Structure formats: structure tokens, C-alpha cells
Amino acid sequence: MQADWAVELHGVHRRYGRGRTAVHALRGIDLTLAPRSFTAVMGPSGSGKSTFLQCAAGLDRPTSGTVRLAGTEITGMKENKLTALRRTRLGFVFQAFNLLPSLTVEQNVALPTRLAGHRPDRRRTADVLAQVGLTDKARRRPGHLSGGQQQRVAIARALVTRPDVVFADEPTGALDTTTAAEILGLLRRAVDEQGATVVMVTHDPTAAAWADRVLFLADGELVDHLDHPTPDRIAACMTTLTARRAHVPAAA
Ligand code: ADP
Numbered sequence: 302m303q304a305d306w307a308v309e310l311h312g313v314h315r316r317y318g319r320g321r322t323a324v325h326a327l328r329g330i331d332l333t334l335a336p337r338s339f340t341a342v343m344g345p346s347g348s349g350k351s352t353f354l355q356c357a358a359g360l361d362r363p364t365s366g367t368v369r370l371a372g373t374e375i376t377g378m379k380e381n382k383l384t385a386l387r388r389t390r391l392g393f394v395f396q397a398f399n400l401l402p403s404l405t406v407e408q409n410v411a412l413p414t415r416l417a418g419h420r421p422d423r424r425r426t427a428d429v430l431a432q433v434g435l436t437d438k439a440r441r442r443p444g445h446l447s448g449g450q451q452q453r454v455a456i457a458r459a460l461v462t463r464p465d466v467v468f469a470d471e472p473t474g475a476l477d478t479t480t481a482a483e484i485l486g487l488l489r490r491a492v493d494e495q496g497a498t499v500v501m502v503t504h505d506p507t508a509a510a511w512a513d514r515v516l517f518l519a520d521g522e523l524v525d526h527l528d529h530p531t532p533d534r535i536a537a538c539m540t541t542l543t544a545r546r547a548h549v550p551a552a553a
Pocket of ligand 1 (some may be wrong): 317318324325326344345346347348349350351352353
């Protein structure tokens with residue numbers, strides 16, 4: 302049975318430290334993201350984007366509140382169970398690609414399956430490599446590929462287990478504009494054609510415009526959203542947010 306929501310956060314707070322020096326990185330996040338949706342998360346530097354992604358993906362634990370992924374509550378889950386869930390039911394794409402240099406492209410793609418203790422399915426590996434246009438690079442090592450090609454490998458690796466959610470952290474941050482558009486096109490197709498669910502943190506309005514919806518964070522709170530976003534409307538929202546923030550007294 303498919304869960305109603307791919308991602309659910311209820312009253313999620315994340316505080317770093319205690320007392321007067323405590324930093325409230327997330328101040329009560331409530332959201333639900335539908336399966337087969339592509340969501341971008343934006344906000345000024347320090348607004349809580351990374352903390353949000355880490356908490357939503359089970360890489361960090363909220364101070365309070367609950368996180369559910371495809372109907373499974375991960376809050377309070379034991380670390381080994383959470384690790385297994387991340388390997389089998391989540392996919393990750395990072396700015397720095399994070400491929401293992403000593404493994405070939407196809408071995409990198411098969412790695413999540415191996416780490417989960419299963420024998421890699423060669424056909425599935427070949428399918429996802431074809432999906433990202435890298436069939437002819439299967440036996441290469443990442444060091445022989447361009448940045449854009451390495452990120453394609455990372456997307457194939459993220460999709461290989463047919464995860465409930467793919468979390469992407471600035472996936473185009475290290476790429477030129479043309480290559481970035483190719484990578485975002487692949488994520489978009491994964492949602493539209495393969496039924497993937499993607500949550501992407503980015504600071505780039507052009508990248509965020511590939512999403513169905515953009516969520517805006519400011520000072521640890523969700524303060525706005527845009528459906529059917531365009532780069533111009535996103536940039537305007539960001540300008541408003543940054544200006545609003547500049548007017549908040551430092552001691553508030
Ligand atoms: P963003 O990704 O939007 O730049 P972050 O989630 O990295 O924001 O940070 C949100 C707030 O939490 C910032 O004030 C940041 O300094 C603080 N923060 C993040 N990680 C830590 C940490 N490990 N220890 C203390 N403060 C942190």
C-alpha cells in the first residue's frame with residue numbers, strides 16, 4: 302500500500318547547543334510532500350536548509366517533532382535500522398558527487414544495493430545508467446569523467462533502488478549552467494517518468510524553477526511557497542526574504 306505522503310514533518314525543531322548560546326536552526330516545520338513531486342527548498346544562508354534536509358533524510362535527529370518517510374516514522378528509530386532505511390528507501394545526490402574513485406561507474410551505481418546486503422541486479426544497473434545516458438561509461442572510473450557525467454552517475458546511484466525519496470543537496474552547485482540544466486532535466490524526468498519523489502536544496506532560482514513547488518525558509522521557519530515557479534518569481538521571493546531579514550534587529 303502506498304503512503305499518502307512521501308515526506309511528512311510535524312512540529313520539527315532542531316536546536317544546536319543550550320541556554321543563551323543555543324541556535325534554533327529549525328523552529329517548528331510542518332509539511333507534507335506528495336509522492337511523485339519535485340520540491341525545491343530555498344532560503345538565505347543560515348536559514349536552516351541543510352538542517353532541514355538532514356532531519357528530513359534521517360541524517361540528523363530533530364530536537365522535537367516527528368518525521369515520516371513514505372508512512373514510516375523515523376523519529377526515534379535505532380541507528381542501524383535508520384541506516385538500513387536510508388540505504389534501501391532513500392537516494393542522495395550531493396554537490397560534490399561523492400562517488401568512490403576506486404570503483405567503476407557501474408560498481409558505484411550498484412553500491413547501495415550491495416551495502417543493503419543484496420546482490421546487484423545487472424539489468425537494473427544498466428537501466429538506470431541508460432536513463433542518465435552513460436551506458437558507454439559503465440566500465441570507467443569517476444576520475445575519467447567530467448563533473449556533469451559524475452553527477453549523472455550519482456543520480457543513477459540514487460535511483461537504482463527505486464527509493465521513496467531522493468534528497469539532493471545543491472546538486473548543480475559545482476556545475477556550469479548548461480550541465481546544470483541537463484542534471485535538473487534528469488531529476489525532472491525521474492519524477493515525471495519513473496515516479497520518483499525529489500526534495501532539493503538549492504540557492505539557485507533557475508535550478509529551483511525545475512521543481513513543482515518551491516518552499517522558502519527564513520530563520521528556521523517555512524515562510525512562503527511558490528507553485529509552478531519561474532526563475533523571476535523565485536528571485537523576487539528571495540529578494541523580499543533577504544530584505545525582510547535585513548530589517549530584523551540582531552537581538553530579536
Ligand atoms: P543553511 O543551509 O540555510 O545555510 P544551516 O541549516 O546550515 O543553514 O544552518 C542553520 C543555522 O544553524 C545557522 O545559524 C547555523 O550557523 C546553525 N548550525 C548549523 N549546524 C550547526 C552545528 N553543527 N552547530 C551549531 N550550529 C549549527
